[in-house]
Amino acid sequence: MIxxxxxxxxxxxxxLLRELKGRLTPKNMVIAAGVSAVGQIFLYLLxxxxxxxxxxxxxxxxxxxxxxxxxRHYYERLPKCIPNGTxxxxxxxxxxxxxxxxxxxxxxxxxxxxxxxxxxxxxLAREEKRGTLNFIRLSPQNSKNILLGKLLGVPILVYxxxxxxxxxxxxxxxAAHIPPHLIFAFYGIVALSCFFFYSAALLFALTCTGLGGxxxxxxxxxxxxxxxxxxxxxxxxxxxxxISSFDWLAIxxxxxxxxxxxxxxxxxxxLVEYLNVxxxxxxxWFKREIWSNSTTAFAFTLVNYGLGIFLLWNxxxxxxxxxxxxxxxxxxxxxxxxSIIFVLIGFAIQNNRNYGDYADNLFDNFLMVLILQLxxxxxxxxxxxxxxxTLQTWSRYRxxxxxxxxxxxxxxxxxxxxxxxxxxxxISVSTIFLTAIALVPLENYRLHLIIGLVxxxxxxxxxxxxxxxxxxxxxxxxxxxxxATITILLVLLPVAVSVLRIPFSSSNNLSIFDTTLLSxxxxxxxxxxxxxxxxxxxxxxxxxxxxxxxxxVQMTRQLNHLGESDVKALLSENSRSRKQLSGVS
Numbered sequence: 206m207i208x209x210x211x212x213x214x215x216x217x218x219x220x221l222l223r224e225l226k227g228r229l230t231p232k233n234m235v236i237a238a239g240v241s242a243v244g245q246i247f248l249y250l251l252x253x254x255x256x257x258x259x260x261x262x263x264x265x266x267x268x269x270x271x272x273x274x275x276x277r278h279y280y281e282r283l284p285k286c287i288p289n290g291t292x293x294x295x296x297x298x299x300x301x302x303x304x305x306x307x308x309x310x311x312x313x314x315x316x317x318x319x320x321x322x323x324x325x326x327x328x329l330a331r332e333e334k335r336g337t338l339n340f341i342r343l344s345p346q347n348s349k350n351i352l353l354g355k356l357l358g359v360p361i362l363v364y365x366x367x368x369x370x371x372x373x374x375x376x377x378x379x380a381a382h383i384p385p386h387l388i389f390a391f392y393g394i395v396a397l398s399c400f401f402f403y404s405a406a407l408l409f410a411l412t413c414t415g416l417g418g419x420x421x422x423x424x425x426x427x428x429x430x431x432x433x434x435x436x437x438x439x440x441x442x443x444x445x446x447x448i449s450s451f452d453w454l455a456i457x458x459x460x461x462x463x464x465x466x467x468x469x470x471x472x473x474x475x476l477v478e479y480l481n482v483x484x485x486x487x488x489x490w491f492k493r494e495i496w497s498n499s500t501t502a503f504a505f506t507l508v509n510y511g512l513g514i515f516l517l518w519n520x521x522x523x524x525x526x527x528x529x530x531x532x533x534x535x536x537x538x539x540x541x542x543x544s545i546i547f548v549l550i551g552f553a554i555q556n557n558r559n560y561g562d563y564a565d566n567l568f569d570n571f572l573m574v575l576i577l578q579l580x581x582x583x584x585x586x587x588x589x590x591x592x593x594x595t596l597q598t599w600s601r602y603r604x605x606x607x608x609x610x611x612x613x614x615x616x617x618x619x620x621x622x623x624x625x626x627x628x629x630x631x632i633s634v635s636t637i638f639l640t641a642i643a644l645v646p647l648e649n650y651r652l653h654l655i656i657g658l659v660x661x662x663x664x665x666x667x668x669x670x671x672x673x674x675x676x677x678x679x680x681x682x683x684x685x686x687x688x689a690t691i692t693i694l695l696v697l698l699p700v701a702v703s704v705l706r707i708p709f710s711s712s713n714n715l716s717i718f719d720t721t722l723l724s725x726x727x728x729x730x731x732x733x734x735x736x737x738x739x740x741x742x743x744x745x746x747x748x749x750x751x752x753x754x755x756x757x758v759q760m761t762r763q764l765n766h767l768g769e770s771d772v773k774a775l776l777s778e779n780s781r782s783r784k785q786l787s788g789v790s
Contacts, residue, residue, distance in 0.1 A: 218350050218353065218354045218357075219344075219346060219354070220341070220346060220350065220351045220353075220354025220355065220358070221353070221354035221357050221358045222354075223354070223358070224354060224355065224357075224358025224359055224361065225358050225361060228358065228359070228361050228362060229361060229362075233362055234362070234365065236362075237362040237363075237365045237366045238365065238366070238369055240366060241365075241366035241367075241369040241370055242369065244312075244370075245309075245369075245370065245373055248305070248308065248309065248312075249305075249373075252301065252304065252305050252308075255268075255269065255301075256269060256296060256301055259286065259294055259296055260293045260294050260296060261293070261294070262286040262294055263286050263287075263288060263293070263294055264286065265285075265286055266283035266284065266285055266286060267283060267284070267286050267294070268283055268284070268300070269296050269297050269300055269301050270283070270284040270285060270286035270287065270294050270295065270296070270297065271284055271287065271294075271295040271296070271297050272284045272285030272286060272287040272295075273285050284297070298380065299380065299381050299382055299470065299471065300381075302377045302378075302380035302381040303377075303381035303383075303467065303470060305377050306374065306377040306378050306381050306383070307463055307467070309370065309373070309374050309377065310374070310391075310460060310463060311436050311460055313367060313370055313374070314395060314398075314432065314436075314458075314459060314460055315429065315432050315433070315436065316363075316366075316367075317363060317367050317395075317399060318398075318399065318402050318428055318432060319425050319428055319429045319432070320360070320363050320425075321359075321360035321363045321399065321402075321403055321406075322402060322403065322406040322424055322425045322428050323421045323422070323424070323425035324359050324360050324363065324421075325355065325356070325359050325360065325403055325406045325407055325410065326406050326407075326409060326410040326420050326421040326424045326425070327420075327421035328355065328359045329355070329407065329410035329411065330410060330420050330421060342525065342526055348521070348522050348525040348526055349518065349521075349522060351525070352407055352518075352521050352525060355407065356400070356403050356404065356407065360403070371392075375388060378466070381470055382469075382470050382471050383466045383467075383469055383470060384469050387465065387466050387469060387499070388466070390499075390503060391459070391462060391463070391466060394459045394462055394503065394506060394507075394510075395459045397507070397510045397514075398457065398458075398459040398510060400510075400514060401457070401510050401513050401514050401517070402428060404514055404517040404518060404521065405517055406424055406428075407517075407521055408517055408520050408521050408524065408532055409424050410424070411521065411524045411525060411528075411532070412524060412532050412587070412588070413587075413684065431454075431458075432458060435454070435455050435458040435460075435461070436458065436460055438455065439455065439458070439460055439461050439463070439464075448555060448566070448570070449552065449553065449555070449569065449570045449573045450549040450550070450552040450553045450570060450573050450574050450577055451573060451577070452488055452552050452555075453548060453549060453552050456505070456506055456509055457509070457510075457513075459506075461485075462499075462502065462503065462506065464485055465485075465499040465502065485502070487555075488555070489554075489555055490505075490548075490551045490552055491551040491554060492554060492555075516537075516541065519537070520532035520533055520588070529591070529592070529594060529595045529598075529620070530595075530619055530620075531588055531589050531590070531591060531619065531623075532588050533585070533588040533589060534619065535589060535616065535617055535618070535619075535623070535626040536617060538585055538588070538589055538626060538630055539626075539629065539630060539633055541585075542581060542582070542585060542630045542633060542634050543630075543633045543634060543637060545581055546574070546578060546581075546634045546637050546638060547637055549574050549577055549578075550571075550574060550637065550638070550641045552570075553567070553570035553571055553573070553574050553641075554567070554570075554641075554645060555570065563646065564646060564647055564648040564649075564650060567645055567646070567647055567650070568647060568650040568653070568654070571638075571641075571642070571647070571650075571654050572654070572657065574638070575654075575657055575658065575661050578634060578638075578661065578665075579661060579664070579665065579695075582627065582630070582631070582665045582668075582669075583668070583691070585627065585630060586623070586627060586665075586668060586669050586672050587672075589623040589626055589627065590622075590623045590669070590672050590673050590676055591620055591621070591622070591623065591676070592676050592683065593676060593677055593678070593679070593683065595620045596620070596622065596676075596677055596764060596767070597767050598620060599618070599620040599621055600764045600765070600767045601767075602620075612625075616629065622673050622760070622764075623669065623673060624666070624669050624670050624673055624757060627665065627666060627669040628666055628669075631662045631665060631666060635658060635662060638658055639655070639658070642654050642655065659746065660745050660746075663745065663746060663749035663750075663753075664749065666749070666753055667749050667752055667753050667756075668691055668694070668695075670752075670753050670756040670757055670760070671687075671690065671691070671756055672687045672690075672691065673760060674756050674757075674759065674760045674763075675687040675690060677760060677763055677764070
C-alpha cells in the first residue's frame with residue numbers, strides 16, 4: 206500500500222518523491238515522533254503541576270479555582286479555592302485547557318516556521334554547493350512543481366511532528382469550549398501562513414547565494430525574532446493594537462487571530478487577561494473596523510497572504526532557472542512599492558487615545574511609515590540590483606546595439622543597473638506619501654515629515670547607488686560586503702555618533718555636524734528637532750547629491766570599460782578566427 210502511494214506521489218511530483226525517500230526513514234520518523242511526544246509530555250507535566258497546586262490551595266486563591274474574586278491587587282483578583290468534597294479544590298478545567306491550548310499554539314507556530322525555514326534554506330544551499338541543483342534545473346519538470354516538491358518534502362519530519370500535536374491541541378480547544386469551526390479556520394490560516402513563510406524562505410535561498418553557510422541561520426533567525434516579538438506583543442498586550450503601521454506586520458503572524466478563539470469561550474473565563482479581542486477592535490485600516498469580527502479579520506488576512514504568495518511564486522519562477530535575473534522585475538516593483546506604502550498609510554491613520562492628541566499620533570505613525578519605507582527599499586534594492594556578470598553582459602550589449610533607448614532600458618530592462626528604477630519607485634511612493642500628508646490633519650507637523658521624507662529618499666538613493674557599485678566589483682564576497690557596508694551606515698554609524706559622541710558636539714545635543722553626517726548616510730535622523738532642521742536638510746541634500754553623483758560617475762566609467770574590453774576581446778577573437786580560416790583556405 207505504501208509503495209502504491211509513493212508511486213502516485215512520484216507520478217504527480219517526482220521531486221516530492223525524491224525528498225520523501227531521503228527523509229522518511231524509520232530512524233528519522235522515530236526521532237520526529239519522539240521529539241513531538243517528549244515536548245507534549247513536558248508541557249502537560251508543567252501545566253499539570255499548576256493544576257495540582259490549585260487543587261491543594263484550599264482556603265487560598267489560585268488562577269484555576271472557581272470561587273469568588275475580590276480586591277484590586279492581582280492576588281486578590283484570583284478566585285478563592287473552595288472545596289470540591291473530595292479533599293481538593295474545585296478546578297476550572299476550561300481555563301486550564303485554554304491556557305494549555307494557547308501555549309501549545311504559540312510554541313507550535315514558532316517551531317513549525319523556524320525549523321522548517323532553516324531546513325529549506327539549508328537544503329537549497331547544500332544542493333547549490335554540491336551542484337545537484339543544476340541537474341534538477343535541467344529536468345523536464347516545471348519549476349513550480351520542483352519547488353513545491355521541495356516545500357512539501359524537505360520539512361516533512363516537521364509536518365509529522367506537528368501532525369502528532371494536533372489531537373492534543375484540538376482536544377484542548379474543545380475542552381476550553383472553543384467552537385470547532387474556529388479551530389479548523391485557525392489551522393487553515395496557520396497552513397497558509399506556513400506556505401507564505403516557506404515560499405519566502407525558498408526565494409531567500411535562491412537570491413542570497415553569496416552568504417555561505419550563514420543563509421539558513423540568518424533566515425531562520427530573522428523569522429524567529431519577528432515571531433517572538435509579535436507573539437509577546439499579542440500575548441501580553443505591551444503595545445496595544447491600533448497605534449501604527451507596524452500593526453500590518455502583525456497580520457502575518459497567524460497567532461494574532463487567537464483572541465477571536467478566546468473570545469468565543471464562555472463568559473465565566475473572566476481571568477483571561479491575555480489575547481484580548483478588544484485590542485483588535487481598536488485596529489482600523491483607513492478608519493474601517495475590519496477587525497471588529499472574526500469573519501472580516503480572517504478574510505483580510507487571507508487576501509494579504511494570497512497576494513504575498515502570488516508575488517513570491519512569481520519571483521521563484523523567475524529566479525529558479527535563471528540565476529542572473531532579478532527575482533522582481535522593475536515593472537512589478539513600481540506597483541508593489543506603491544501598493545505597500547498605500548496599505549501602510551491606511552494603518553497609519555489611526556488614533557491611540559491613550560497617548561497625545563490625534564495630530565501627535567499621526568506624526569508618530571507617519572514617522573514609522575518612513576522607517577518601514579526604508580526597509581522596504583532595502584528589500585527592493587536587493588531584489589532589483591544585478592550582479593557583475595549580468596552588468597558585464599548588459600554593457601557589452603549596449604556597445605553592440607546603439608539604437609535602443611538607454612533611458613527605456615534603465616527603466617524597464619532586466620539586466621540594466623537598478624539605480625534609476627529605485628529613483629522612480631521613490632517618486633511614486635513619495636507622491637502617495639505627500640498626498641496623505643496634505644489630506645490628514647497633521648497641523649504643524651507637515652514640514653517635519655516633508656523634511657524627513659526628502660532626507661530618507663536621498664539616503665535610499667545613496668544606498669541603491671552604493672550597492673550597485675559594490676556588486677560591480679571583482680571581489681568574490683560582493684554580496685556580504687554590500688550587506689556589511691549598508692548595515693554599518695544604517696545602524697552602526699548612528700549608534701557610534703549617539704553613544705561615543707563624535708567630538709564636534711558642544712553640548713549634550715547632537716551638533717549640526719553630527720546631524721548632517723547622520724542625515725547623509727542614515728534615514729533614522731528624521732526625528733531631529735527644529736533647531737537644525739532646515740540647515741541640516743540643505744547640507745544633507747548637498748552631501749547626498751555629491752556622493753550619489755560621484756558613485757554613479759565611477760560606476761558608468763567601469764561599465765564603459767567592461768563593455769569596451771569585452772567588445773575588443775570579441776573583435777580580436779573574430780579577427781583571429783578569420784585569419785585562421787583564411788590560412789586554412
